[in-house]
Amino acid sequence: MKYSVIIPVFNVEKYINRCVKSILSQRYNDLEIILIDNGSEDSSGILCDNYAERYSNITTYHIPNGGVSSARNFGLAKAQGEFICFVDADDYLVGNLFSDMENQLDSEIDLLVFSYYNSLEKNLSETTRSAKILPIEGRKDRNQFIALFTELFLSDMMYTVWNKIYRREFLEEHRIIFEQYELGEDVRFNLNVYESVHKVSFSQTCYYVYISGRAGSAMGRYNPKRMSYQLEELGKIDQLMVRWDIHNDRYISQIKARILMSNIQNISEQKISLFLKRQYVETLCRNKEMIVLINEDTSFLNPLIRLLLNHRMYITVIILKKIQTLIKRERLINY
Numbered sequence: 001m002k003y004s005v006i007i008p009v010f011n012v013e014k015y016i017n018r019c020v021k022s023i024l025s026q027r028y029n030d031l032e033i034i035l036i037d038n039g040s041e042d043s044s045g046i047l048c049d050n051y052a053e054r055y056s057n058i059t060t061y062h063i064p065n066g067g068v069s070s071a072r073n074f075g076l077a078k079a080q081g082e083f084i085c086f087v088d089a090d091d092y093l094v095g096n097l098f099s100d101m102e103n104q105l106d107s108e109i110d111l112l113v114f115s116y117y118n119s120l121e122k123n124l125s126e127t128t129r130s131a132k133i134l135p136i137e138g139r140k141d142r143n144q145f146i147a148l149f150t151e152l153f154l155s156d157m158m159y160t161v162w163n164k165i166y167r168r169e170f171l172e173e174h175r176i177i178f179e180q181y182e183l184g185e186d187v188r189f190n191l192n193v194y195e196s197v198h199k200v201s202f203s204q205t206c207y208y209v210y211i212s213g214r215a216g217s218a219m220g221r222y223n224p225k226r227m228s229y230q231l232e233e234l235g236k237i238d239q240l241m242v243r244w245d246i247h248n249d250r251y252i253s254q255i256k257a258r259i260l261m262s263n264i265q266n267i268s269e270q271k272i273s274l275f276l277k278r279q280y281v282e283t284l285c286r287n288k289e290m291i292v293l294i295n296e297d298t299s300f301l302n303p304l305i306r307l308l309l310n311h312r313m314y315i316t317v318i319i320l321k322k323i324q325t326l327i328k329r330e331r332l333i334n335y
Contacts, residue, residue, distance in 0.1 A: 002082055005086075007089050010039065011044060038067075088162055111164060111200045117206050117209045117210065132206075194240065258300075
């Protein structure tokens, strides 16, 4: 069997049909779909059972809710395919990923990375879609991958697991599984992959639609621990780069600036009081690493934003980020 598609399922009764149908509609049959009902409290588990009854290549498992990491690890233990693909149950595939990639995936390729779409929707109807395109295409050996590492990470496309396909024997050989974390399990999994890969293939074609900001999703909510996790992940990235003899302080500073601004943007979009938003932003800016970043003359922060943060004008920054987000979405709709 060529592919195992692993789908953790938790309270996604509105989305699971679209997700599974997008895989079944692929012009490719040599694959299995593993649905892991992770303690759903809605009808998701029943819907998964219905698919398993109708399709011989779909298997449903019901496990206690232990988080997405435990569900994915359960799926990995059950998988029989030569290659592993992870799909989130509220997202879906487009195009013909599995048939298109069949000739690119062989026993030499440890990892395939492909481009994807960011989508905003309302009541399952898409309002805007934007493409995230990889900066490179084709096969790369280990040395080429290491040389391109910083460029790839700055593209923001190397963090997640759902725009990638992994060779199962490679994961088993290096004992790579998901660690149990509240946030950022994808990044840690991928860093373990990147440390050991020998050959990687890249595709600039978009095959995945990621639904941004879905109500109830972990990524849509603001978690006050989020930045601490991200800075910890950045530390692990820096350690990996040092082992590869890559020394790039400007890259680390640039990522820190992105981390701060992404958290402020996330806060600005929450349905909470402006007072509470201000408290959250102030807490971010009191972080020791962020204090250094905000006071650096060579900071990658926008000069106006840096000036406002230096003067603790947090509410102004929140409002500016909210306006920026609204303008961006309006442009996408008009486009």
